[in-house]
Amino acid sequence: MAKRQxxxxxxxxxxxxxxxxxTEIEPGMVVLDAxxxxxxxxxxDLAVRWNCKAGKCGSCSMEINGKPRLxxxxxxxxxxxxxxxxxxxxxxxxxxxxxxxxxxxxxxxKEKIQPLKPKPRDADGNYRMMQEDVDRIQEFRKCIECFxxxxxxxxxxxxxxxxxxxxxxxxxxxxxxxxxxLDTADRIPTIRKEFGxxxxxxxxxxxxxxxxxxxxxxxxxxxxxxxxxDRFYDPVMWVKRKFFGV
Amino acid sequence: MIxxxxxxxxxxxxxxxxxxxxxxxxxxxxxxxxxxxGVVCKSLLGKAHTVMAEGGMAxxxxxxxxxxxxxxxFRDTMRGGKFMNQWRMAELHAREAPDxxxxxxxxxxxxxxxxxxxxxxxxxxxxRYPRLAHVGDRTGLELIRTLQDYAIHQGMKxxxxxxxxxxxxxxxxxxxxVGYFRETGRFVVFKANAVIFATGGAxxxxxxxxNSWEYTGDGYGMAYTAGAELMDMEFTQFHPTGMVWPPSVxxxxxxxxxxxxxxILLNNKGERFMFKYVPPKFAAETADTVEEGxxxxxxxxAARRPPELLTRDVVARAITAEVNAGxxxxxxxxxxxxxxxxxxxxxxxKLPSMYHQFKELGELDITKEPMEVGPxxxxxxGGIRVDHDTQQSTxxxxxxxxxxxxxxxxxxxxxxxxxxxxLVFGRLAxxxxxxxxxxxxxxxxxxxxxxxxxxxxxxxxxNLDKGTNPYLVHEDLQNVMQRYVGIVRSADELQTAKNELExxxxxxxxxxxxxxxxxxxxxxxxxxxxxxxxxAEAVTKAAEMRTESRGGHTRIDFEGEREECAKYxxxxxxxxxxxxxxxxxxxxxxxxxxxxxxxxxxDLEREGV
Ligand SMILES: Cc1cc2nc3c(=O)[nH]c(=O)nc-3n(C[C@H](O)[C@H](O)[C@H](O)COP(=O)(O)OP(=O)(O)OC[C@H]3O[C@@H](n4cnc5c(N)ncnc54)[C@H](O)[C@@H]3O)c2cc1C
Ligand code: SF4
Ligand code: SF4
Ligand code: FES
Numbered sequence: 001m002a003k004r005q006x007x008x009x010x011x012x013x014x015x016x017x018x019x020x021x022x023t024e025i026e027p028g029m030v031v032l033d034a035x036x037x038x039x040x041x042x043x044x045d046l047a048v049r050w051n052c053k054a055g056k057c058g059s060c061s062m063e064i065n066g067k068p069r070l071x072x073x074x075x076x077x078x079x080x081x082x083x084x085x086x087x088x089x090x091x092x093x094x095x096x097x098x099x100x101x102x103x104x105x106x107x108x109x110k111e112k113i114q115p116l117k118p119k120p121r122d123a124d125g126n127y128r129m130m131q132e133d134v135d136r137i138q139e140f141r142k143c144i145e146c147f148x149x150x151x152x153x154x155x156x157x158x159x160x161x162x163x164x165x166x167x168x169x170x171x172x173x174x175x176x177x178x179x180x181x182l183d184t185a186d187r188i189p190t191i192r193k194e195f196g197x198x199x200x201x202x203x204x205x206x207x208x209x210x211x212x213x214x215x216x217x218x219x220x221x222x223x224x225x226x227x228x229x230d231r232f233y234d235p236v237m238w239v240k241r242k243f244f245g246v
Numbered sequence: 247m248i249x250x251x252x253x254x255x256x257x258x259x260x261x262x263x264x265x266x267x268x269x270x271x272x273x274x275x276x277x278x279x280x281x282x283x284g285v286v287c288k289s290l291l292g293k294a295h296t297v298m299a300e301g302g303m304a305x306x307x308x309x310x311x312x313x314x315x316x317x318x319x320f321r322d323t324m325r326g327g328k329f330m331n332q333w334r335m336a337e338l339h340a341r342e343a344p345d346x347x348x349x350x351x352x353x354x355x356x357x358x359x360x361x362x363x364x365x366x367x368x369x370x371x372x373x374r375y376p377r378l379a380h381v382g383d384r385t386g387l388e389l390i391r392t393l394q395d396y397a398i399h400q401g402m403k404x405x406x407x408x409x410x411x412x413x414x415x416x417x418x419x420x421x422x423x424v425g426y427f428r429e430t431g432r433f434v435v436f437k438a439n440a441v442i443f444a445t446g447g448a449x450x451x452x453x454x455x456x457n458s459w460e461y462t463g464d465g466y467g468m469a470y471t472a473g474a475e476l477m478d479m480e481f482t483q484f485h486p487t488g489m490v491w492p493p494s495v496x497x498x499x500x501x502x503x504x505x506x507x508x509x510i511l512l513n514n515k516g517e518r519f520m521f522k523y524v525p526p527k528f529a530a531e532t533a534d535t536v537e538e539g540x541x542x543x544x545x546x547x548a549a550r551r552p553p554e555l556l557t558r559d560v561v562a563r564a565i566t567a568e569v570n571a572g573x574x575x576x577x578x579x580x581x582x583x584x585x586x587x588x589x590x591x592x593x594x595x596k597l598p599s600m601y602h603q604f605k606e607l608g609e610l611d612i613t614k615e616p617m618e619v620g621p622x623x624x625x626x627x628g629g630i631r632v633d634h635d636t637q638q639s640t641x642x643x644x645x646x647x648x649x650x651x652x653x654x655x656x657x658x659x660x661x662x663x664x665x666x667x668x669l670v671f672g673r674l675a676x677x678x679x680x681x682x683x684x685x686x687x688x689x690x691x692x693x694x695x696x697x698x699x700x701x702x703x704x705x706x707x708x709n710l711d712k713g714t715n716p717y718l719v720h721e722d723l724q725n726v727m728q729r730y731v732g733i734v735r736s737a738d739e740l741q742t743a744k745n746e747l748e749x750x751x752x753x754x755x756x757x758x759x760x761x762x763x764x765x766x767x768x769x770x771x772x773x774x775x776x777x778x779x780x781x782a783e784a785v786t787k788a789a790e791m792r793t794e795s796r797g798g799h800t801r802i803d804f805e806g807e808r809e810e811c812a813k814y815x816x817x818x819x820x821x822x823x824x825x826x827x828x829x830x831x832x833x834x835x836x837x838x839x840x841x842x843x844x845x846x847x848x849d850l851e852r853e854g855v
Pocket of ligand 1: 264265266267268270279286287288289294295296297298299301303304362380384385386408444445446447456457458460464467469499624625647648649650662663664665666711730826
């Protein structure tokens, strides 16, 4: 098979630059395989975060030719054949080294969210929930916390609103708690105030990049916004409802 | 060298190494017992190997088939383990698993439901009844996310992307450990009364494996170095269905759920070959015609289960035999067909990740075409030898649970019995370690010499002028294990493996990595090599000593199970002259358990719980 050219960002929080590499590509290889070959052949200390190499853990997120993607699920033959492949770290989060970013901000967001508060069990010690009633939160629970949606959301990426908006990942986390049949807590006030649901203006960029194909915006964020609207006032939802009948 | 006072130091009552299902469940229990608890893990929280588990967790809740109860589960586990399991552990597991699953649900897990709204359960190899609580084919994710989201509110401190290097001791007992933060390369000392290992297996010693990079046998290596005993290391599970094509995904798992949901195995002649490979012991409980297998799939309770659902060791050997006889698929595997058995929408609903995985990585639509599959190294039944009830190892203060511990699964693990194992024994290890920590009282001082010597051997790798390439040494080791300590073993090959490992040992001693210690992949790999090598050597030597074929250990020169070999487990320990291997006699089981394990299935069903 052919040799392919790569441009990989090397550096740390103090700065860095792209370096050129090349490696032999075999059939079926994904971008992460190519990175591993480059590590073994010419860049032993190249930093990349990965774990399962099967699209299940959400560790290997990076920007491939400018698009946020999982490197273990991006096949080499899906990228334009004659072009150099450009690899760089997620832009929204601070770089640690090379392709690895500091995503700890996301972990702090989750800690702020009130956990599940389950109702008591039935007399026989079981809980009863119907499949139809859990289908929608099972969709949210497919999330592998790859934070690609966080990376792409312009509220976090360009507007620097990290203090005011938890981002799409945690909007659907909130949705999965709010719609959980066993839950008895009320997070609606915090969803608006602390977690900034009003800042999302439904561009759907998050939904587009989600490798789990979770319909983040339509199934998660919009219903949450509706719940907020029912109790408070949300300008974006108000406009949508009035003019587009969402 | 830096003085001890300048090394970052944290103090906890209990330190848990590992944040997979076992580690998180153990840490939660420690918090519940009032312990000041720390968790150390190599990757980010929620990314541990457990996240990959697919099919489900086994617990005899009887939601789908009311005939199920803990005794049947216990019997299945012992039979699946070829009676090499520690009886008490298999008992505890079968009894407690249902409560642990319900508890998980209370903490937020959303399992697939039955029509009545209860937790649904699916069929799996070796389990008599539908027993696996599951969420599609992403049960591991559900398990780890639920524990993670619960754990972060219990008051534990989590040290992410921090790798433990070695344990610290005061005389016999454990006093903590030394590690380094991957992000900065900075060393750290954790002082603790008790350490719980939940570090998982060592599949990365093989070339074809379903395991992630984390599986370098760190727990085995560190425990062994600290003087703890390892047991049953010869029992390595080759999962029958890993992907075989394209080459870059070789080994990635295809869940047993495919067969549980009706998938069948074919050779290149289109024959459903598993009917030819039913061991006598299982013949009475296995369908003998295609027609009966089909009736079972349709839910006929009188029909027996199809042979594709025999235990993993049996299926893996059958596929190997078919391939060796020239009846393999294009790339040297068997064909796993679900497309002709179930409608496309059912397949997509029940096996979404498999659908996705083949579509994205193999460019194959499993609702239309069969998958090519072959054996892949998947699981270590063996590991750190522990006390049944407290999970304490043979070194005071060191506890172990989950895949890195030994005893629960014997010679072969049943699918789904690992996730439930993590919960049951994670909790028990948490209880055991907390109890122990309380009994110790005040913490002891850390020995500066030990700390510095651990740090020095780690930094030497960076300071060498020249040396071997860690990536190539690792590849070398993987090739040796794949070739000589594979699914079928022989005395000659094991001898060759031992010689090769001695050669590789020399390369490991000279390994060098470039660059600085900050997030340096080459350095990390170099540091993993010692533990991989200890694990590989332990497997090889134990495999040499066990002169029979049983479960995950197959010897071409000693076919079949041998009565006299059932009397002992093999234990590995560090000695004056290197690794010592010996047989330890198995204790007679209590009569009550023996009766259950050998009972006729009808009697157990009738008895109920
Ligand atoms: C693809 C796949 C599918 C599977 N499907 C199923 C299934 O359906 N049902 C089932 O029951 N079982 C299944 N298994 C098996 C099961 O998933 C594992 O046995 C189980 O998850 C192991 O869990 P654990 O908690 O012991 O370890 P892990 O989840 O592997 O966690 C190990 C932890 O230890 C940490 N660690 C390791 N070394 C160090 C170190 N030196 N310093 C710091 N931290 C360290 C790691 O970072 C990690 O956090 C599957 C396995 C695979 C690979
Ligand atoms: S839809 Fe909302 S959350 Fe998603 S990317 Fe757009 S603004 Fe961000
Ligand atoms: S919602 Fe999708 S994109 Fe966002 S973190 Fe989860 S899996 Fe990733
Ligand atoms: S490595 Fe796990 S998602 Fe890519």
